[in-house]
Amino acid sequence: MELEHNAFWAIKKLNFDLDKAGHVRKFQLNELEEIRHESYENAKLYKERTKSYHDRNIQRKEFSKGKLKSRWLGPFTVVNVSSYGAVEIQNPKDGSTFKVNGQRLKPFYEGISAGIPAGHVVDQLPFVPST
Numbered sequence: 515m516e517l518e519h520n521a522f523w524a525i526k527k528l529n530f531d532l533d534k535a536g537h538v539r540k541f542q543l544n545e546l547e548e549i550r551h552e553s554y555e556n557a558k559l560y561k562e563r564t565k566s567y568h569d570r571n572i573q574r575k576e577f578s579k580g581k582l583k584s585r586w587l588g589p590f591t592v593v594n595v596s597s598y599g600a601v602e603i604q605n606p607k608d609g610s611t612f613k614v615n616g617q618r619l620k621p622f623y624e625g626i627s628a629g630i631p632a633g634h635v636v637d638q639l640p641f642v643p644s645t
């Protein structure tokens with residue numbers, strides 16, 4: 515009698531009702547699907563916010579024909595500005611032209627400092643990292 519009681523108690527605890535277990539499993543799968551969908555939406559919102567943040571912090575540079583100063587070599591003359599930021603520049607010393615990314619250039623204005631005469635180029639100092 516004790517064995518039958520334990521067996522009945524185990525069956526009652528495990529609940530072998532397949533219809534009820536099927537409904538519970540379907541409910542769990544629906545909850546998992548909702549959680550997955552919410553995570554996709556949160557990732558999409560995060561990506562949009564970070565993209566807008568980074569886009570706000572991008573410095574816009576506009577170049578036209580005239581003088582520019584490369585970050586490393588010296589003053590150049592802008593020959594042509596093409597779409598998507600590509601800039602064709604010319605070296606006034608030897609007349610060679612080449613295309614560069616516009617983000618790698620910075621404007622050079624003549625006579626901007628009071629102590630430097632107009633058109634005079636100051637050599638760049640070498641970069642020495644601090645130790």
